[in-house]
Amino acid sequence: MERYKENKIKVYNSLSKKKENFKPITEGYVGMYVCGPTVYSNAHLGNVRTFMFFDIVYRYLLHLGYKVRYVRNITDAGHLENDADEGEDRIAKKARIEKIEPMEVVQRYTVDFHNVLKNYNFLPPSIEPTATGHIVEQIEMIKEIIEKGLAYEVNGSVYFDVLEYNKNEHYGILSGRKVEDLIHNTRTLDGQSDKKNPQDFALWKKADERHIMRWPSPWSDGFPGWHLECSVMSTKYLGEQFDIHGGGMDLKFPHHECEIAQSKTCSGKTPVNYWMHTNMLLLNSQKMAKSTGNFILPNEILSGENDILPKAFAASVVRFFNLQANYRSILDFSGEALEASEKGHTKLMEAVNFLDKIAAGKISTFNVQEWENSCYDAMNDDFNTPILIANLFEAVKVINHIKEQNASLTAPDLFAFKKALNGFVFDILGLTNENSKDSSEKINGVVELLIKLRKEARENKDWALSDQIRDELIVLGIQLKDGKEGTTFSVN
Numbered sequence: 001m002e003r004y005k006e007n008k009i010k011v012y013n014s015l016s017k018k019k020e021n022f023k024p025i026t027e028g029y030v031g032m033y034v035c036g037p038t039v040y041s042n043a044h045l046g047n048v049r050t051f052m053f054f055d056i057v058y059r060y061l062l063h064l065g066y067k068v069r070y071v072r073n074i075t076d077a078g079h080l081e082n083d084a085d086e087g088e089d090r091i092a093k094k095a096r097i098e099k100i101e102p103m104e105v106v107q108r109y110t111v112d113f114h115n116v117l118k119n120y121n122f123l124p125p126s127i128e129p130t131a132t133g134h135i136v137e138q139i140e141m142i143k144e145i146i147e148k149g150l151a152y153e154v155n156g157s158v159y160f161d162v163l164e165y166n167k168n169e170h171y172g173i174l175s176g177r178k179v180e181d182l183i184h185n186t187r188t189l190d191g192q193s194d195k196k197n198p199q200d201f202a203l204w205k206k207a208d209e210r211h212i213m214r215w216p217s218p219w220s221d222g223f224p225g226w227h228l229e230c231s232v233m234s235t236k237y238l239g240e241q242f243d244i245h246g247g248g249m250d251l252k253f254p255h256h257e258c259e260i261a262q263s264k265t266c267s268g269k270t271p272v273n274y275w276m277h278t279n280m281l282l283l284n285s286q287k288m289a290k291s292t293g294n295f296i297l298p299n300e301i302l303s304g305e306n307d308i309l310p311k312a313f314a315a316s317v318v319r320f321f322n323l324q325a326n327y328r329s330i331l332d333f334s335g336e337a338l339e340a341s342e343k344g345h346t347k348l349m350e351a352v353n354f355l356d357k358i359a360a361g362k363i364s365t366f367n368v369q370e371w372e373n374s375c376y377d378a379m380n381d382d383f384n385t386p387i388l389i390a391n392l393f394e395a396v397k398v399i400n401h402i403k404e405q406n407a408s409l410t411a412p413d414l415f416a417f418k419k420a421l422n423g424f425v426f427d428i429l430g431l432t433n434e435n436s437k438d439s440s441e442k443i444n445g446v447v448e449l450l451i452k453l454r455k456e457a458r459e460n461k462d463w464a465l466s467d468q469i470r471d472e473l474i475v476l477g478i479q480l481k482d483g484k485e486g487t488t489f490s491v492n
């Protein structure tokens with residue numbers, strides 16, 4: 001259904017710093033690129049906040065009937081420590097410390113990332129390209145930038161000439177930084193840098209003898225600069241100009257600023273029409289970040305194995321917590337906030353469940369169409385999920401009034417109400433209705449039953465059956481422990 005024809009979205013564009021009418025380059029089609037994770041460690045909940053918001057954007061665009069090509073990359077090379085042009089590659093460093101191959105690091109954390117996304121009910125992107133899968137294209141782009149006179153080689157490394165670019169273009173257009181000010185803010189490490197000017201950034205770095213992730217190039221055996229992969233992969237899969245580019249606010253500078261400079265140099269065109277940036281998730285009033293150790297892992301929240309929360313929470317509750325805040329506001333993570341979200345989530349799901357049991361009335365005391373329109377208005381206003389959720393709670397009120405027989409809906413209205421509510425809750429917000437408490441109680445009951453059957457088998461000296469029960473439970477991650485007081489179990 002081409003709902004996008006009657007739903008005109010406004011998008012806050014970080015480039016113009018204004019909400020703008022969203023008009024895709026090709027009617028009915030949207031190209032969206034989101035910077036993906038650097039797979040040198042487990043994605044933390046802050047990373048998930050950013051990816052979750054773009055999951056919502058993707059879901060909503062699909063819901064409106066757009067054909068969306070959503071590209072989210074995996075950074076598996078080139079991202080150095082401190083986002084700088086010097087220092088060790090994050091992945092290579094992890095490989096060195098753990099004495100494993102860099103590609104083992106990449107594999108381990110890519111698998112973990114996908115596991116988190118599955119647990120948190122993310123839709124997979126249309127394409128998930130990797131930096132190492134596009135080395136050839138990156139070398140070609142560097143050649144093109146050199147040909148255009150905006151990059152230079154020194155000792156096997158190639159740098160983008162920011163001052164030269166800034167003569168005709170605007171370096172700082174996205175981040176608002178001034179090239180002059182950048183001189184004072186940019187460190188050259190003990191004069192080691194080969195750069196002409198401190199503002200310049202690396203397109204290719206010559207690998208020193210310790211650097212194991214290296215590829216041959218016309219300039220040296222080395223590796224691409226971090227910013228290059230996103231210019232290359234967005235152009236390759238979405239074209240020289242595309243609709244939406246997203247990421248966290250911390251990527252605006254230097255990463256996205258450099259992307260614009262690289263892409264614009266090659267094509268002569270403004271690469272992205274709408275830049276969207278999410279604000280940061282905080283823990284203890286500080287940005288959640290791997291480097292400072294101030295973070296919680298998404299799967300630790302589900303298992304309850306962490307020092308921050310009083311208990312385990314369901315993924316859908318965490319999703320709900322995230323979406324209760326506007327993506328452009330900072331969001332503080334805490335156990336209390338999650339508990340409050342859990343209450344709200346339960347209330348919403350109880351109402352959604354009850355709606356299935358409601359019988360149609362003779363008259364409608366509630367204007368379903370008006371309510372549905374206000375839900376769309378919220379999403380059309382720069383994907384305003386907290387306002388949408390407030391509207392969903394208006395629906396909860398109505399359902400509770402119907403429960404108390406203080407309100408009613410005719411059959412067609414009831415049908416429309418259910419369809420719209422389910423659409424917003426499950427398809428657009430991606431919440432799920434699995435009652436995790438219920439299912440863990442059921443698992444406990446089943447294991448207790450098996451413990452009883454095993455005890456009977458042992459009393460009958462049926463050791464084969466008793467061992468079979470124990471061993472097959474181990475395969476399922478359930479460990480039985482025989483003790484004086486009887487048999488207990490733990491779930492891994």
Ligand code: AMP
Nearest residue numbers: 037038046047049050247248280281288
């Ligand atoms: P990285 O793997 O560090 O490149 O980060 C992946 C994505 O997560 C980027 O878009 C970052 O901007 C984003 N990000 C990192 N920390 C946070 C945070 N605390 N809150 C929200 N987004 C974050």
Ligand code: ZN
Nearest residue numbers: 035036230255
């Ligand atoms: Zn990127």
